[in-house]
Amino acid sequence: MYKHDIDPMPEYFDRYIALADDVPYLDALQISLGELERLPKSDWETLGERVYAPGKWTLKDLLQHLIDTERIFTYRVLAFSRNETQKMLSYDEDAYAKNADANRRTITELLDELKLLRQSTIALYQSFSKEMLLKSGRSFKGHYSVLSIAFMLAGHQRWHFRVVEEKYLPLLSTQ
Secondary structure (H helix, E strand, O other): OEHHHOOOOOOOOHHHHOOOOOOEHHHHHHHHHHHHHOOOHHHHHHHOOOOOOOOOOOHHHHHHHHHHHHHHHHHHHHHHHOOOOOOEOOOOHHHHHHHHOHHHOOHHHHHHHHHHHHHHHHHHHHOOOHHHHOOEEEEOOEEEEHHHHHHHHHHHHHHHHHHHHHHHHHHHHHO
8 A cells, every 4th residue: 555545634644644755655665764764874973962953852862752652552553453443642752862861872773662662653554455445533633544654754854964964963063
């Protein structure tokens, strides 16, 4: 199934889904895994804990956010695919970032964890039937399907990597 098969398109998450390629859902996840392999890791390491504005996350915080978000959404995917009827709780991404202490870790450690997690997400999605992909559930932002979350995860990563390109990497030229 492809991105264009998502119906209805979830309102809040459509901004992330729009950034994913309209390819089969497993390809979208695999492409995003490949994008992790091609990151300019040395540039990220050089940036260290610098931020583009006060109160913004470091690159390590951002990577931890991607990890935490993927873990939370893969729980939701599993729950929806198994006909969970309870509304999924929201989470406070800033509180998670504050309490994760990501800056004590290295960029390599965080990227390795994110890659491993994405591989696990791909394995989970490989287990789903078409019927499971079309199942949906409720959250604080409305209804969304198992299928839509695959594209949301791929696009969410791109969303944040665009911010890195536009706002963090220019900091390298101000050294």
